[in-house]
Amino acid sequence: MPVYEYACPRCDHVTEAIRRMVDADAPLACESCGAEVQRQHSTFLAEASKPASNSQPWAGSGGGDCGCGNPHGPCNR
Numbered sequence: 918m919p920v921y922e923y924a925c926p927r928c929d930h931v932t933e934a935i936r937r938m939v940d941a942d943a944p945l946a947c948e949s950c951g952a953e954v955q956r957q958h959s960t961f962l963a964e965a966s967k968p969a970s971n972s973q974p975w976a977g978s979g980g981g982d983c984g985c986g987n988p989h990g991p992c993n994r
């Protein structure tokens with residue numbers, strides 16, 4: 918389940934809560950002063966959608982051009 922952050926408009930205390938997505942906007946009391954907190958924009962989806970880098974270090978290097986005799990796959994020299 919995603920982690921949501923809620924900021925208190927009264928004391929600025931940030932409360933983190935692990936909730937179901939359907940409960941994300943349900944009322945929640947500040948754990949510091951008890952006022953109703955407001956949900957912050959989550960970075961959860963942005964973090965999860967980042968493309969993986971360097972997954973194929975040999976990609977684009979022109980496999981077979983290294984002279985090792987293997988036209989396919991990475992060169993193990």
Ligand SMILES: [Zn+2]
Nearest residue numbers: 925928947950
């Ligand atoms: Zn508060």
